[in-house]
Amino acid sequence: DTEVTQTPKHLVMGMTNKKSLKCEQHMGHRAMYWYKQKAKKPPELMFVYSYEKLSINESVPSRFSPECPNSSLLNLHLHALQPEDSALYLCASSSGGRLSNQPQHFGDGTRLSIL
Amino acid sequence: AQSVTQLGSHVSVSEGALVLLRCNYSSSVPPYLFWYVQYPNQGLQLLLKYTTGATLVKGINGFEAEFKKSETSFHLTKPSAHMSDAAEYFCAVSAGSARQLTFGSGTQLTVLP
Numbered sequence: 048d049t050e051v052t053q054t055p056k057h058l059v060m061g062m063t064n065k066k067s068l069k070c071e072q073h074m075g076h077r078a079m080y081w082y083k084q085k086a087k088k089p090p091e092l093m094f095v096y097s098y099e100k101l102s103i104n105e106s107v108p109s110r111f112s113p114e115c116p117n118s119s120l121l122n123l124h125l126h127a128l129q130p131e132d133s134a135l136y137l138c139a140s141s142s143g144g145r146l147s148n149q150p151q152h153f154g155d156g157t158r159l160s161i162l
Numbered sequence: 163a164q165s166v167t168q169l170g171s172h173v174s175v176s177e178g179a180l181v182l183l184r185c186n187y188s189s190s191v192p193p194y195l196f197w198y199v200q201y202p203n204q205g206l207q208l209l210l211k212y213t214t215g216a217t218l219v220k221g222i223n224g225f226e227a228e229f230k231k232s233e234t235s236f237h238l239t240k241p242s243a244h245m246s247d248a249a250e251y252f253c254a255v256s257a258g259s260a261r262q263l264t265f266g267s268g269t270q271l272t273v274l275p
Contacts, residue, residue: 087270088267137205148213150211153207
């Protein structure tokens with residue numbers, strides 16, 4: 048069992064739909080991340096939230112909109128996605144702080160398919 | 163800037179044989195190094211981490227890795243492979259005040275009966 052919970056596990060949506068991915072952690076971590084992973088590739092960083100503020104946006108298209116309602120929750124709002132956005136979307140968290148020696152803990156991901 | 167190179171995108175070993183997955187890093191400041199494993203249809207699970215101190219790091223599932231600064235390497239080993247070790251393995255580095263992980267391209271481990 049992972050300590051980072053992502054819902055839904057699978058999502059199929061059309062290019063005109065609006066949907067949201069959800070991520071929750073109860074480890075008291077103050078940094079949360081969204082990654083995109085294509086098959087047979089390493090995860091690619093999309094967004095980083097630190098103490099509930101967006102600290103890094105890796106030039107992600109605006110059709111992806113992150114939100115951090117509180118320190119335990121992270122959402123990724125999706126709108127007007129393209130077929131190439133089909134991928135595994137991973138959420139991760141870490142204890143944050145100034146040093147980067149704390150490992151990130153990953154959820155099992157949401158597998159997204161765009162029709 | 164930091165980077166990671168994993169040598170060998172695919173490694174096959176026989177059950178019971180030594181597992182060696184290679185990782186070399188580049189960093190302008192002292193690095194923090196991690197190995198993650200990803201089983202099919204799952205997220206990444208932390209195997210072990212090097213931050214400071216002892217250079218031989220023990221992880222879960224019988225894996226260990228040795229940090230060699232002179233060789234800028236952090237290779238992952240396991241004395242005896244098990245069928246359940248078949249998975250994708252990622253080496254990752256972070257350094258300085260950045261919280262970003264830089265991943266290697268991954269190594270797919272196959273364990274043959």
